[in-house]
Amino acid sequence: MNAEIIAVGSELLLGQIANTNAQFLSQHLAEIGINVYYHTVVGDNSRRLLDVVKEAEKRADLLIFTGGLGPTKDDLTKEAIGSHIGRPLVYNEEALKSIESYFIKTKRPMTPNNKKQALVMEGSTVLPNDHGMAPGMMVKGEKNLYMLLPGPPREMQPMFIDYAKPQLLNLLEKVEKIESRVLRFFGIGESALETEVEDLLLAQQNPTIAPLAGDGEVTLRITAKHESEETALQMIQETEDEVLRRVGEYFYGYNDTTIARELVGRLKETNQTIAAAESLTGGLFQSEITAVPGASAIFNGGVVCYSNEVKEKLVQVKKETITVHGAISKECAIELAENVRRQFDADFGISFTGVAGPDEAEGHPPGTVWLGLACKDKAPKAFKLELAGSRTGIRKRTVKFGCHYLLAEFANDK
Amino acid sequence: MNAEIIAVGSELLLGQIANTNAQFLSQHLAEIGINVYYHTVVGDNSRRLLDVVKEAEKRADLLIFTGGLGPTKDDLTKEAIGSHIGRPLVYNEEALKSIESYFIKTKRPMTPNNKKQALVMEGSTVLPNDHGMAPGMMVKGEKNLYMLLPGPPREMQPMFIDYAKPQLLNLLEKVEKIESRVLRFFGIGESALETEVEDLLLAQQNPTIAPLAGDGEVTLRITAKHESEETALQMIQETEDEVLRRVGEYFYGYNDTTIARELVGRLKETNQTIAAAESLTGGLFQSEITAVPGASAIFNGGVVCYSNEVKEKLVQVKKETITVHGAISKECAIELAENVRRQFDADFGISFTGVAGPDEAEGHPPGTVWLGLACKDKAPKAFKLELAGSRTGIRKRTVKFGCHYLLAEFANDK
DSSP states (O other), X not given: OEEEEEEEOHHHHTTSSOOHHHHHHHHHHHHTTOEEEEEXXXXXXXXXXXXXXXXXXXXOSEEEEESOOSSSTTOXXXXXXXHHTTOOEEEOHHHHHHHHHHHHHTTOOOOGGGGGGGEEETTOEEEOOTTSSOOEEEEEOSSOEEEEEOSSHHHHHHHXXXXXXXXXXXXXXXXXXXXXXXXXXESSOHHHHHHHTHHHHHHOSSSEEEEEEETTEEEEEEEEEESSHHHHHHHHHHHHHHHHHHHGGGEEEETTOOHHHHHHHHHHHTTOOEEEEESTTTTHHHHHHHTSTTGGGTEEEEEEEOSHHHHHHTTOOOHHIIIIIOSSSHHHHHHHHHHHHHXXXXXXXXXXXXXXXXXXXXXXXXXXXXXXXXXXXXXXXXXXXEOOSOHHHHHHHHHHHHHHHHHHHXXXXX | OEEEEEEEOHHHHTTSSOOHHHHHHHHHHHHTTOEEEEEEEEOSOHXXXXXXXXXXXXXXXXXXXXXOXXXXXXXXXXXXXXXXXXXXXXXXXXXXXXXXHHHHHTTOOOOGGGGGGGEEETTOEEEOOTTSSOOEEEEEOSSOEEEEEOSSHHHHHHHIIIIIHHHHHHHOSSOOEEEEEEEEEESSOHHHHHHHTHHHHHHOSSSEEEEEEETTEEEEEEEEEESSHHHHHHHHHHHHHHHHHHHGGGEEEETTOOHHHHHHHHHHHTTOOEEEEESTTTTHHHHHHHTSTXXXXXXXXXXXXXXXXXXXHTTOOOHHHHHHHOSSSHHHHHHHHHHHHHHTTOSEEEEEEEOOSSSOBXXXXXXXXXXXXXXTTSOOEEEEEEOOSXXXXXXXXHHHHHHHHHXXXXXXXX
8 A cells, every 4th residue: 555645735845844753754654654755845735735646646546635624715635536526424422522611621612613623524434533524544446445634633643543553554465563663872873873774774674674863863764564463572572682782882872761750760760860060061960860750759959160270169169170180180070970979968979161162262172062971889980082073963962972972871881 | 047957866756865955046036036837856867857858848948957967877967968959968077177176175086977977958047066076067959949958956056156046137028126135133033023023024025025834933035136236235124124113123133044053243342251151052052152153252151950959069059949940930040040150250141041841840841941041240130031933943032042042132132
């Protein structure tokens, strides 16, 4: 089965939003083995929409539409498709009730045009909207299958996952299970990682392995197909084991996790706390840590020591350290980490001091960073980073390196 | 003139990336009055690409391609279009030199397939690539105009702005100048703002006014067309004056600025400094402030006081304050702001204490926030926020409210 994704909405053609729906749907269709050969975006215009539909009917089995199911006159997708394939629109009782109860719940008056959202094509399979009002629908035409989904991603995405994808899986001839797992790496470049697993990448058939780089990280998506879910998972596990045997030291977690989230998790598991003294990162590390719900179990606080004066007065870095070695030095990083750990009575202390740019500082170019790490009952460590890129990129990657080195401490302890 | 944007790349059809190029180009084409009726995405496949091209030639004057100009065998856009419109590919000397010098600069060996990137269609206008290797090109066919741009946004965007857009402006029959300005607002909802300027929105013709909401902010884009640039700017200014007369108190800046950047600018202008004590925001405010280059002129440091113990020990909040009023209280917010201001010897002290969620705290639901503000030689203030949304959204909006209230202090001083 192959599919074409058709987004309906003039806001896309004006560039007000990006077509992230097509990306989302493409990912999920690829996972269940449905090929997507085209994405099309067309405005809120019946004639142009029908031209696109006729073209798509020739080249795809499944036409997936996003957008144009709302209450206003601009919303014309189901009207246009319904009339094109000869399916009149009828009220769906369940959708109507759900729309009415939505207005009661939010204490807003229901305007008559909202009723229009409960109209569906006769004979279609209704896809309930748990996060909005307009239901989706799926209907078989003479030759093609038509699926209509709402435009707002927060409605479309759960509808697709919960209702549309299971329908599609039922339709697929071979009921192969497709399982997929993303491995996340930090501290290794994309090409270095690819070199390490090159033979696996070249030999891949089933499972497939897809590398992707971004934001200083690299991910590998392993996807396996098999009639038995258990076997598919077993195939993924074997590939994962082989990958991690080679580059396991850079691996930090699965799927949609973040490296900060993994660090918080590891600290919680081991019942340990952390404190931070941040110069160039200006609070970004602590902000990432506290973005994780429940961070209060492992984090009491820390200091942003942007100026040298604050490093001395509030984190008690010795004056001589800064005059002799500079603030961007191993010595300063270690004092910051040790002192902040002690001050906040934490198990770990971490510090970041360096040049975010765009200007150099103390004669160091942007991207020069010293990262200090103090652990209770252990000698302190310091790491030097030499990063390229923008101010924002340098700060973000510095924080990720902090999480990376801390996670390595846990690995060392095993 | 109307255009169709055709993205070439299988990574889009697999959902690995979103087609943000189409969004970017649509925005810029709309600004210069070129209508976009379709976006299409097609994979790295000559036959399917040509099918799409033939369809697009019927419905658009200008075909803009993104992607497929790179060095690998997958990159086939210029080969396919060149052979379709009968333009052989020839080496462009300047591009060749620029590719060679790129490899010298980055000290990497130049593999032979990179030379392919210097090939352009005979007789085309070459669009230089200042941020990568593959040049773009523009060429007139029998009936259509073809523009080929590279896929990576960091190469495509500056190429379009610096070289392609000026070429298009030259081609447009009516040489109307189109000017546009974005006004940014915080502290007012989209529908409230729309109500305030409803008559202007209804009456709009030239200039046009387009509201857009996102991330707790609302923007209004004012766009004016006129043969004289000066008159177009004057028209924008008149509309802006009328808008700001009504909702000026929520306005904070123009175009791509951020509210944190405006705050840093205002502090620099007035030669004042700020310190922060952050609880629920966990360093996010300070991270946003230090994301602005040159922040060291106005910021020496601050504290992340996540636990009550740190609030007491490091920011000297009185024990009674927390036992009597709680940490999420006006009294605690004010003490934090005053103490951190004094500790860091700053002109302003700001504090954030509240519930980011997902769980409630001290009997307050997520979104309950007290924001303290201490100014030198003035009585301290506190503001209560009651925000809805996710943990991330609550933290982000809390930080923006902090910037908003601080900016208001400057307005009050005028």
